[in-house]
Amino acid sequence: MTAILAVDSHAHVFMQHMPLTAARRYAPDFDARPAEYLDLLDMHGITHGVLVQPSFLGYDNSYLLSVLRQQPQRLRGVVMLEPDTSEAELAALAAGGVTGVRLNLVGQVLPDLSLPLWQAFLARIRALDWHLELHREAADLPALLAAAARSGCRVVVDHFGRPAPLQASADAGFAELLRHADAGRVWVKLSAAYRNASDSPDRDAPAARECARQLLAAFGPQRLVWGSDWPHTQxxxxxxxxxxxxxxxxxxxxxxxxxxxxxxxxxxxxxxxQ
Incomplete structure (x- = not known):
């Protein structure tokens, strides 16, 4: 019987001994092995997975790319790249199963995506029909989304848009994210609600449910995806x-x-x- 298509849009694979970038917030003390991830997909009836470059590995996407080469039918990748990456390199990455570029900006200085260097890079992403994945607290999303919108490239916002834990759906940045639904070029990942939590389970579950309700009302299922966030680092x-x-x-x-x-x-x- 043919399996029903189901995609996990956000997971990470790595080995703890890998060289880590100096600008990191976290260093893993365990391995997240591809074989373990694939077993989990099988166990839960998920047909495909999207591997996202972990921030602590920086721009060295080599391990992720090696895993994609082993599973070209089942896995896709989202990498971290410098904005001066050439068209030839982007084309090679696309041939290897990459479909997006991640900007993990938590704890980082915000880039000015309106600068010509970034706008040219986003135009190259758009030409490949890739997406730009943004990971940043909701308060800082408006400027990022506005600049990305000028390029016309697709944008995927991580982890509900990272609303502030004690504000949740009342976060002004989250409200601005909802307004970007009308443009039709923004998607949101329903994933890792625990990264937006206040450590109060009685409060956090209803907050995540309400955020999801508002995202669904604004974006519809046509522009929401789900991610496991495996292996749930931290x-x-x-x-x-x-x-x-x-x-x-x-x-x-x-x-x-x-x-x-x-x-x-x-x-x-x-x-x-499909």
């Missing part, structure tokens, strides 16, 4: 693969909408044949 005490997948049913109660989020929406965004 939050392994709070989540595992099963609880991350179960959370989607809490955030999106309608089964047909969940199928669209996991299937057609993610497949189109990450260039997965």
């Amino acid at each position: 939050h392994r005490h709070l989540a595992d693969y099963g609880t991350s997948l179960a959370a989607l049913a809490d955030w999106v109660p309608d089964a047909a909408q969940r199928r669209e989020i996991l299937g057609a929406t993610a497949a189109e965004l990450f260039h997965i044949p």
Whole structure:
């Protein structure tokens, strides 16, 4: 029987002994092995996965790319790149299964995406039909989204848009993210609600549910994707693969909408044949 298409849009693989970038917030003390990840996909009925470059590995995407080469049908990749990356290198990455570029800006100085260097880079991303993945607290999203919008490239916002824990859906940056739904070039990942948490389970679960409700109302299932955030770095005490997948049913109660989020929406965004 043919498996129903379902995509995990956000996971990481790495080995703890790998050289780490100097500008890092975290260093892993465990391995996140590709074989373990693939076993989890099989166990939970997920047909495809998207590997996202971990911030602590910086611009050295070599390990991620090696894993993509081993699983070209099942896996896609989102890498970290400098904005002067050439068209030839981008084309080679696209041929290897890469479909996006990540800007993990948590704890970093914000780049000015309106500068000619960045606008030219975003234009090259757009030409490949890739997306720019933004990971930053919601308060700083408006300027980033406005500058990215000028290029016309697709933008994927990580982890609900990272609203402030004590504000959740009342965060002004989150409200601005909702307004970008009308432009039709922004997608949001329903993933890792624990990264927006206040450490109060009684408060955090309803907050994530309300954020998801507002995102679904604004973007619809056509521009929301789900990610496990495996292996849940710094939050392994709070989540595992099963609880991350179960959370989607809490955030999106309608089964047909969940199928669209996991299937057609993610497949189109990450260039997965249907």
